[in-house]
Amino acid sequence: PPAAAGSAPAAGIGQVLERDRVNSPGANKLRVVFYTSDIPDAGTNANVSLQVFGERGRTSKMIFENLREKDFKRGGVDAFLRQVCSVGDVLHVVVGLHASNPEESWHLQKVEIVDLFSQKVFFFSCNQWLHRRHGTLQIKLLPDAKRTDGLTGYKIDIKTSSIKGAGTGANVYCILYGLTGSSGKCSLGRGPFDRGALSTVFVQVPQTVGTVRQLLIGHDNSSLQSSWHLEYVEVSNTSTGKQLLFEVKTWLDSKRGSSSLVINPEGVEISMEGLISYQISVHTSKRVNSSTTSPIELSLFGEGVQTAPFPLAGIKFKRGTTRNFVVHAKDVGNVSRVAVSLLAQSSRSKWNLSGITVTDTSRELTKYFPNNNERLDEKYHSITLFEGQKSLEPTLSPSGSSRTRSIRSSIGERSSGNGSSPLNLSI
Structure with a gap:
């Protein structure tokens, strides 16, 4: 449309x-x-x-x-x-x-x-x-003591398009990605995010996010009218007043492709200095009901160092297919393991991952990290893969989640959604 x-x-x-x-x-x-x-x-x-x-x-x-x-x-x-x-x-x-x-x-x-x-x-x-x-x-x-210490406030303005059927009644969320970390999932609430309407939400995120460079935004498909045509998102740091405009102008709809996507701000250059290139291939299992439209996060671990987790969104990880991405990240040396998280959008979100292939293009070294039949879903949504070894069993935190919050990264161009072109990322 x-x-x-x-x-x-x-x-x-x-x-x-x-x-x-x-x-x-x-x-x-x-x-x-x-x-x-x-x-x-x-x-x-x-x-x-x-x-x-x-x-x-x-x-x-x-x-x-x-x-x-x-x-x-x-x-x-x-x-x-x-x-x-x-x-x-x-x-x-x-x-x-x-x-x-x-x-x-x-x-x-x-x-x-x-x-x-x-x-x-x-x-x-x-x-x-x-x-x-x-x-x-x-x-x-009573209020928690010093809960706002180490937090930064952001004002988020969300503009839904004026075209027919643009509004959504689903739960909307976003993640802010900075130079040194990420906000984690911020709930922006349930709609209606009406056609042509402007909504403002204030959030507090860890200062470790650093300067915001990217935005992941999506919804959970929980409404009969879930498809959403988003015009733009504007993110303002309430302390510094700095504003970033994220133009979208597309549908967030699982039937049209994906109900989430990652966007770069207008007019902001992402420096490639000091980064090397990795080619990442994500292999989804051929088993029945293996596909997911939820975004995922990956992090590469090497010799005592790791990349910040980076998001892959805006496409469907279809059963029996391979999605290819190019990631520009700091050099971790010999990649020994890969951490994978499913950013589950609802209780129905499930994904059977077959494995991850990582190619260090600077060393022309390729490694395969298999997943041994561990399904990722809303409850068990993180797993660590080792080269040629069994993956770690996901362990639950008291909240029922196995995901460890850690630093995330920046992302460059989005894939076209058909799986034919690589997705370029910067960490």
Whole structure:
């Protein structure tokens, strides 16, 4: 479809943004993010409430309706925008569970509150059950001490195109890639990211990301209207004011190719100084249901050093096919192992990887790293491959995830999506 101009709101923010265009005297906007724990039966179908207590007063009790029972699922991140009275710095919050079913329960991991006026971020760890049987239908949470230390704030403006059918109702996420690291997956929430709409979200990411050079953006295909035509994304450092424009002008749609992609900012050159070239071939298994449209991350390990993980997105890893990429990375010497992560977009994301071939073009040395029948999915989404050896069994962290967060890299041109042209990356 031809590209056109447009924009979008974020995670449960759609209608709220429309309503909040009329500002009341003394009013403020808060972005409230609930993180449901990733343990058995952690999710709930009930409504949730929140009341914020600050230095200058308190808000009224805010009710977050679990429409169509799609919010507050196990391991989910649900973001909402609310207009409230200004209460100053947040001192504590009270979270409540409003369930008509006496057996309804919810295990809340944490709450994040972003003051969109002051751009301050407050974190409240919970890691507890809300359940009538436990005698806890509401709980008071104090802010985590020094959680904002070592973090950098970014303002993300997301513009959905104005062409017919451009909007999406799926959960949208992004990852910021810098010179020295990455943000990890940032939830931008569930739509509707309406046709022609503009949405603004504030996020806090580790300072170790460094200067942002690339953006991975995608959605989880969780809506009947998931396909999304994205016009552009603008990322602004709230401390320095530096802005980066990422032009997209394409569909994010698994039926048209992929529901995620990696983009370089306009007008920013990626230096190739001090880098060498690797050719990476990703082999997907011939077994049934081996394909994935989710993005993946790789990292190469050598003689006491490693590359930053780099994303491969915007294409489908089809059953029985090989995808070829060219990666420009620092020299790690003799490549001894490859770490692979599936950036699972939903509980349905699964991938059977056959193996990875790495060619060090400077030494004309090729190695094959097989995967011995380990399927990657939302729960087990990281694995390390060794040359001619069995791969390590993925181990779960307390959150149910085996993925180790580490430094990520920059990416250059995208593949055409048909598998015929290599993808050039810079780490």
